[in-house]
Amino acid sequence: MSDPATQFADAIRAAADAKRPLNICGGGSKTFYGNPSIGETLDVTTYRGIIEYEPTELVITARAGTPLADIEAAMREQGQMLGFEPPHFGGNATLGGCIAAGLSGPRRPYAGSARDFVLGLRLLDGRGTDLHFGGQVMKNVAGYDVSRLITGSLGTLGVILEVSLKALPLPPSEMTLCREQTQSEALALMNEWAGKPLPITATCHVDGRLYVRLAGATPAVHSAAAKLGGETLADGAAFWRDLRDQRHAFFSGESPLWRLSLSSIAPELQLSGAQLIEWGGALRWLRSDSDAMGIRKAARSGDGHATRFRGGDPRSGAFHPLPSQMLKLHKRVKQAMDPVGIFNPGRLYADF
Amino acid sequence: MSASVHAIPVDFERQRAVCAALRAFMPEHGVLFDREDVTPYECDGLSAYRQVPMVVALPENEEQVCAILETCYALRVPVTARGAGTGLSGGALPLGNGVLLSMAKLMKIVTLDPLARTARVQPGVRNLSISEAAAPHGLYYAPDPSSQIACSIGGNVAENSGGVHCLKYGLTVHNILKLRVATIEGEIIELGGGGLDSAGYDLLALMTGSEGLLGVVTEITVKLLPRPECAQVVLAAFDDVGTAGQAVANVIAAGIIPAGMEMMDQPTILAVEPFVNAGYPTDAAGILLCESDGTREEVADEIRRIERIMEDSGAHLVRVSRDEAERLRFWAGRKAAFPAVGRLSPDYYCMDGTIPRKRLAEVLRGITVMEKKYELRCANVFHAGDGNLHPLILYDANDPRQLQNAEDFGAEILKLCIDVGGTITGEHGVGVEKIDSMCVQFNSAELEAFHALKHAFDEHALLNPGKAVPTLHRCAEFGRMHVHSGAEKFPELPRF
Ligand SMILES: Cc1cc2nc3c(=O)[nH]c(=O)nc-3n(C[C@H](O)[C@H](O)[C@H](O)COP(=O)(O)OP(=O)(O)OC[C@H]3O[C@@H](n4cnc5c(N)ncnc54)[C@H](O)[C@@H]3O)c2cc1C
Ligand SMILES: Cc1cc2nc3c(=O)[nH]c(=O)nc-3n(C[C@H](O)[C@H](O)[C@H](O)COP(=O)(O)OP(=O)(O)OC[C@H]3O[C@@H](n4cnc5c(N)ncnc54)[C@H](O)[C@@H]3O)c2cc1C
Numbered sequence: 001m002s003d004p005a006t007q008f009a010d011a012i013r014a015a016a017d018a019k020r021p022l023n024i025c026g027g028g029s030k031t032f033y034g035n036p037s038i039g040e041t042l043d044v045t046t047y048r049g050i051i052e053y054e055p056t057e058l059v060i061t062a063r064a065g066t067p068l069a070d071i072e073a074a075m076r077e078q079g080q081m082l083g084f085e086p087p088h089f090g091g092n093a094t095l096g097g098c099i100a101a102g103l104s105g106p107r108r109p110y111a112g113s114a115r116d117f118v119l120g121l122r123l124l125d126g127r128g129t130d131l132h133f134g135g136q137v138m139k140n141v142a143g144y145d146v147s148r149l150i151t152g153s154l155g156t157l158g159v160i161l162e163v164s165l166k167a168l169p170l171p172p173s174e175m176t177l178c179r180e181q182t183q184s185e186a187l188a189l190m191n192e193w194a195g196k197p198l199p200i201t202a203t204c205h206v207d208g209r210l211y212v213r214l215a216g217a218t219p220a221v222h223s224a225a226a227k228l229g230g231e232t233l234a235d236g237a238a239f240w241r242d243l244r245d246q247r248h249a250f251f252s253g254e255s256p257l258w259r260l261s262l263s264s265i266a267p268e269l270q271l272s273g274a275q276l277i278e279w280g281g282a283l284r285w286l287r288s289d290s291d292a293m294g295i296r297k298a299a300r301s302g303d304g305h306a307t308r309f310r311g312g313d314p315r316s317g318a319f320h321p322l323p324s325q326m327l328k329l330h331k332r333v334k335q336a337m338d339p340v341g342i343f344n345p346g347r348l349y350a351d352f
Numbered sequence: 353m354s355a356s357v358h359a360i361p362v363d364f365e366r367q368r369a370v371c372a373a374l375r376a377f378m379p380e381h382g383v384l385f386d387r388e389d390v391t392p393y394e395c396d397g398l399s400a401y402r403q404v405p406m407v408v409a410l411p412e413n414e415e416q417v418c419a420i421l422e423t424c425y426a427l428r429v430p431v432t433a434r435g436a437g438t439g440l441s442g443g444a445l446p447l448g449n450g451v452l453l454s455m456a457k458l459m460k461i462v463t464l465d466p467l468a469r470t471a472r473v474q475p476g477v478r479n480l481s482i483s484e485a486a487a488p489h490g491l492y493y494a495p496d497p498s499s500q501i502a503c504s505i506g507g508n509v510a511e512n513s514g515g516v517h518c519l520k521y522g523l524t525v526h527n528i529l530k531l532r533v534a535t536i537e538g539e540i541i542e543l544g545g546g547g548l549d550s551a552g553y554d555l556l557a558l559m560t561g562s563e564g565l566l567g568v569v570t571e572i573t574v575k576l577l578p579r580p581e582c583a584q585v586v587l588a589a590f591d592d593v594g595t596a597g598q599a600v601a602n603v604i605a606a607g608i609i610p611a612g613m614e615m616m617d618q619p620t621i622l623a624v625e626p627f628v629n630a631g632y633p634t635d636a637a638g639i640l641l642c643e644s645d646g647t648r649e650e651v652a653d654e655i656r657r658i659e660r661i662m663e664d665s666g667a668h669l670v671r672v673s674r675d676e677a678e679r680l681r682f683w684a685g686r687k688a689a690f691p692a693v694g695r696l697s698p699d700y701y702c703m704d705g706t707i708p709r710k711r712l713a714e715v716l717r718g719i720t721v722m723e724k725k726y727e728l729r730c731a732n733v734f735h736a737g738d739g740n741l742h743p744l745i746l747y748d749a750n751d752p753r754q755l756q757n758a759e760d761f762g763a764e765i766l767k768l769c770i771d772v773g774g775t776i777t778g779e780h781g782v783g784v785e786k787i788d789s790m791c792v793q794f795n796s797a798e799l800e801a802f803h804a805l806k807h808a809f810d811e812h813a814l815l816n817p818g819k820a821v822p823t824l825h826r827c828a829e830f831g832r833m834h835v836h837s838g839a840e841k842f843p844e845l846p847r848f
Contacts, residue, residue, distance in 0.1 A: 054708070057604075112522065115554055135773070137738070137739050138518075139523065142793055157553075168609065194578070217653040219653060223647065307551075326541060333553055333555070336805050336808045
């Protein structure tokens with residue numbers, strides 16, 4: 001059988017010639033996310049496997065179809081992890097899907113996002129051309145930072161073939177504390193703590209309780225726990241995993257799920273529906289039947305944006321509308337990478 | 353370096369027209385064109401390249417920046433933005449037929465919000481003054497290039513600058529939230545946002561490190577971090593740089609991400625020690641400085657482990673800073689490395705390749721061979737934690753042969769960095785200096801993708817043209833040049 005990358009390139013060229021859209025598909029675990037996909041399926045899961053993993057270089061390189069779970073298992077064996085704690089949403093999420101979606105988990109504000117950990121990647125553009133950007137080293141400013149541009153572009157700019165990511169050591173110890181707290185008190189505390197040298201790696205407020213994860217050297221974790229106070233949660237790891245993969249009870253049920261990414265000090269949202277706060281206040285999840293306009297207005301006033309993450313009225317796009325200047329620029333960037341417009345058209349915005 | 357010192361004659365008619373158009377809305381002192389007024393702008397930190405600009409514009413606010421760009425766009429005049437001019441790759445080298453847009457007067461810290469831990473600053477603000485303004489709140493701005501007392505935050509964004517602490521705290525791209533950018537058409541766009549991500553493509557990341565080719569940054573919202581409770585540094589000396597490199601790997605393998613991890617080789621130590629009396633052992637082949645910061649408990653724990661790893665890795669001397677004064681003294685040597693080495697010879701040429709750390713010994717051996725080949729000395733300073741090498745080639749610019757040799761030496765180091773799986777620039781940018789090496793690192797399809805992206809932002813190529821990304825034509829010329837110089841074909845012939 002010929003190299004899958006060559007097959008993908010052939011498929012892309014054929015699609016571009018015929019001006020037929022392609023729907024790039026990892027495992028499909030995030031199909032609920034974004035606007036609906038159209039086009040013929042290009043299954044990239046066949047291109048899998050870890051290419052190189054050098055723990056002392058803090059770099060792992062793998063093919064896009066590699067299951068995220070395999071990557072994390074290999075890293076755990078070496079006492080390392082993906083610092084952005086990517087959500088899986090089911091067992092089969094792939095590395096390519098994870099980088100294309102660009103989503104990060106609870107550790108994000110304290111360690112960095114998916115794009116922060118991307119060091120380089122290999123992709124096929126809209127002409128099927130095989131391109132490498134960035135590399136396998138920590139610092140690299142040669143050429144524009146295309147790798148980070150691709151991260152979070154939901155497969156609209158190219159087919160990711162391989163990705164190199166920075167690794168982080170697993171913390172020697174972790175502890176989760178929780179306490180009763182109102183939402184506004186929790187927001188104030190999250191922001192106040194973030195301004196102090198404390199080994200915090202996750203925060204969450206839900207159902208009137210504030211959760212904090214501490215991580216690092218054992219004595220440092222204990223001394224920080226003594227400073228913060230609150231009770232210790234027995235299975236903290238399970239709590240954060242459920243939060244990351246949206247298996248926490250807050251995420252079950254039928255009402256539409258909104259994701260509001262805002263300034264961490266944005267005040268409590270005056271919107272109907274239940275809320276869950278993460279990321280030190282910078283991420284607010286909302287279960288609400290309120291209209292999209294109102295929710296987006298609230299997000300704007302918090303200097304942020306709102307995504308209709310799951311459910312709700314598909315007539316309002318999944319992603320926050322762009323100002324006209326930015327929309328124009330997005331179309332031009334799309335045109336630069338995918339001139340015929342075959343990759344996941346409409347997945348991000350209806351216009352491209 | 354030598355090749356580019358060629359002055360384009362000024363087109364006086366064009367100059368008059370551009371000045372008149374700019375003075376329609378700019379004060380007289382904000383538009384310069386007299387030879388003596390514009391000469392101070394003829395180069396950045398890479399002074400081997402010089403070119404006086406046709407016109408210098410000195411805007412005092414964002415509206416003026418936009419109006420200048422709109423005017424240049426209408427007249428199709430190329431524009432080069434300039435921050436503090438400390439760049440080391442000729443990124444801010446003016447164009448003889450262009451406008452040099454100095455951002456130096458936009459130097460206000462607009463707001464600083466201690467609770468949100470952010471600061472909104474204008475591009476001309478000096479890197480260090482952000483941390484100074486944040487200090488009363490126990491906060492600081494993490495990226496700390498050695499040039500931080502002088503360089504501007506706008507320049508930092510354009511170069512995606514790093515510093516000694518970036519293995520743990522990241523580069524500029526990891527420490528900014530939002531940019532206001534003026535497009536070449538003179539319109540303002542906002543990239544990023546008040547939260548930790550934004551809708552659509554990550555154009556904030558794309559703009560960062562784009563060397564003034566995609567837009568002019570007019571305002572930056574930076575993240576501020578809490579000052580670590582304390583910091584301590586371990587100084588370890590080795591008989592062999594390869595062993596020192598292995599010690600770095602051993603620290604990482606132990607699950608430690610040091611706040612800073614720097615290496616200096618013997619030529620550097622010998623230059624630095626008499627200059628600053630940092631207490632470095634001058635008999636060592638290489639020394640490592642490894643810093644831990646955080647809470648008292650974290651630092652105590654980490655320093656103990658680092659000390660043991662250094663000993664187990666074969667260090668013949670390990671010292672831990674006993675107090676803040678000693679910690680600063682240990683660092684003073686590293687911070688003075690460039691000027692100290694600079695005293696050894698009339699000129700030095702600073703390279704900036706990044707390599708996978710495991711190839712360090714091999715690369716340093718290669719550089720030693722090149723020292724003989726080019727008959728020039730080289731001192732090595734190394735951000736060891738993240739593999740970023742700064743070989744400092746010592747030469748005398750007044751000797752044309754040495755100048756040419758230094759340039760060839762540098763290009764060969766960069767080629768070696770690429771061959772071992774690294775990159776030609778870790779933090780100083782491509783500018784004009786490394787533009788030919790870009791042809792070695794990227795193939796023509798990749799370069800074309802860069803040009804396509806540039807076109808998306810700047811279709812007439814008016815923003816800092818000729819920098820950062822070579823034309824395919826230039827690469828073809830460069831390739832031919834290489835064949836001509838005959839390295840492979842006629843190895844027996846002497847080359848000068
Ligand atoms: C509705 C649904 C529910 C599921 N539930 C479960 C479950 O409960 N348990 C379980 O074990 N499994 C479940 N799965 C299966 C599994 O989670 C997914 O099939 C899959 O492995 C993960 O897909 P992904 O994360 O790789 O991203 P995808 O969802 O495939 O892709 C996300 C986005 O990234 C893009 N993309 C993906 N790969 C690339 C690439 N290489 N280059 C460029 N763009 C790319 C896509 O176009 C898309 O826009 C479910 C699947 C679906 C569809
Ligand atoms: C002694 C010394 C030590 C150094 N140490 C380090 C170090 O440790 N780490 C490191 O990363 N660098 C280092 N540098 C390099 C340099 O200081 C950085 O690249 C710095 O970011 C340049 O900032 P500047 O304001 O001087 O920019 P300039 O030199 O004025 O410009 C640099 C580039 O940015 C563009 N630019 C400037 N302002 C803007 C703007 N507002 N909008 C768009 N584009 C703009 C210019 O066009 C040019 O391409 C060092 C330099 C020296 C001289």
